[in-house]
Amino acid sequence: MAERVLMKGNEALAEAAIQAGCRHFFGYPITPQTEINAYLSRRMPKIGGTYLQAESELAAVNMVMGAASAGVRAMTSSSSPGISLKTEGISYMIGSDLPCLIVNVQRCGPGLGGIRPSQADYNQATKAPGHGDSHILVFAPATVQEMVDIPFKAFDLAERYRMPAMILADGLLGQMMEPVVFTDESAKQNEKPWATTGHENKRPPNFVTSLYLDPAILEQKVTERFARYAEIEENEVMTEGSYLEDAELVVVAFGATARICRGAVNQARTMGMRVGLLRPVTLWPFPKKQLRQLAGTAKHVLTVEMNMGQMVNDVRLAVSGAAEVHFYGRAGGMVPTPQDVLAEMRRILGGEQA
C-alpha cells in the first residue's frame, strides 16, 4: 500500500508529472507556480530527465512542441501572464495534433495584475487557448490529491486524442499542503507512429505541421479535429457532485472555489436548505448534459467563481432557461468565503424556504 505524504500542491503536481513518465520540462519562473520549476530542476537531473529554464514562455512552449514532436511526454508550467505568451505554441500544437501538458497556476489579471489566486483565465483556457478553431483538454483540480492524479489522466488523454492538455489550477491550490498518495501505476504511454524520430530509411518521412495552404485540406483537418472533440465531449467529462438528488439550488464551482462552496453547502444542509454542489473536474469538455438534467429538477443554479463571471456563461448555455442562473464572484485576488456563498444561497432561496 502506497504511503501518504504531506505535499504542497505545486510540488505534488511536479512529482506526479515525473511519475506519469514526463522527462522533459521547459519553464520560466513566475509566481505562483515557481515551486514546479524549482522541484523539477532538483529532480530531473537525478533521473536523466531534462529541466530547461528557457529565455521566455514563448521559447519554453516551443521547446515543448519540439520534444512532443519527437514523441516524448513534455510539459511546461506557468501562470497567467506567461500563459498569454504560450498561446502561440499552444495553437501550433493544436494545429499539429501534438500531445503535451501545460499547467496554469492562475493569478489575477489583466496585465501584470496581482499574484493572488484567481480563476480569470477560464475563458482563455476553454474558449480561445490560441488562435483558430480549437480546443484543449482543461482539468481543474480541487485537492492536492487531484494535482497528483490529473497529470496521469491528462497525458494519457492528450496522447489518445492527440492534443494539448491543460491543468488550470490557482494560487490557493498551488500553495496548499495536504496528504497525498502516489499510486505506483506505471504510466503506460501510447504509440506515436507520427513522431519525428528520424525515419531510419525504413518508413516514409513524418511531418509535424499546422501549415495547410489548400483550404479544402485545411477544412478537412479542422473537421477531423472537431469530430475528435465531439467524441471527447461524449466520453471524457469528469465531475464530482454532492447532495444533487433533491437539490432545489445547485451550486456550480470548480477548483479552489468548489472547496469553499462545499463548506457553504454542508452548512446550508444543516440549516435545512435543499442545496447541492456540482464541481466540473473537466472544464473542457464541460458537463453540459449533466447540468441540463439537473436544471430539470432544480429551480436555481448558482455559479461561484474567482472572476467576474466566465464559467457562468457555459452554465447558462447548458441550462438554457430551464432554471434561473445566478452568479457570485470575486476578482483581483479576493477569495469568496463560505459565509458569502451562504448569504447568496439564502438570498436566492429566501422566499421559498424557511
Add this chain to the structure above:
Amino acid sequence: MSVVYKKSPVLTDAPMHYCPGCGHGIIHKLVAETLVELDVVGKTIFVASVGCSALAYNYFKLDMVQSPHGRALAVATGVKRALPNHVVFTYQGDGDLAAIGTAETIHAAARGEKLSVVFVNNAIYGMTGGQMAPTTMPGQVTQTSPYGRSTETAGYPVRVCEMLATLDGVAYAERVAVDTVPHIRKAKAAIKKAFSNQLAGRGFSIVEVLSQCPTNWALPPLQAIEWLKENMIPYYPLGVFKDTAAEGGE
C-alpha cells in the same frame, strides 16, 4: 557510362516553388548533399521555419517539424533534448532568425545547443512580398522602406555571425554566399562542417548564407547576383568568425 552528376536522393521530385534565380534552391541542394555524404539521412530531423522555405517539407525526404515564425531554435532545442543522438537542424530566413526569433537564436547559441543552423540572409522578407528585414541594407528600397532604409528611423542591419561569435556556447560561425561557383563550394564545405560539428558533439554551429531574392529585390537573376556582390558582401564580410575545433578548443 558513369554518372557525374545526379540529384540528391534526399530531395523529392516535387517541382520547387522558389522563384527563378532564388538562392534557396541552391542551399537546399547543399544541405541535401551534406546529409547523404555524412550518411545521416535516416536520423535527421529538419526543423523548418516560416518564410519562403516553409514549404521545404515538400522537397526533403526527412522527418520534419514546422515551427512558428521565429521559434525554430526553441523547437529544435526540444527535439534535440528528446533525441540527443539524432541530427537536428534549422533552416531559417533573416526575418525568422534575426527579428522575431532573436531571443530564441541568442539563447540557443548561448546554451551551446548541439544544433546546426542554416541561416539564409537575403536582406528582405521574401515570403510576405518584400518588406524590410533586420538585415536590409541602408538605403535599400523595400515595400515598407519605400524611400530606402533610413538608418535614422529604422536603424542598422544586424550582423548575426559577428554577434553570435561573442558567445561561448557557439562552436562555429561562418558566413558564406551562393553568388558564384567558388562561393557555393565554400558554402557547401561550411554546411558540412556545421553538421560534422553536431555529430562530434561540439555545440552550436551556424552558417549564414548570403542569398539572392531577385523577385523582391526587383532585379533579374544575374543582376541580383551583382547586387549581392556589390552591396551585401562589403557589409557582411564572408569568412569564419568562430571555429572552436580549429582553435583546438574542443
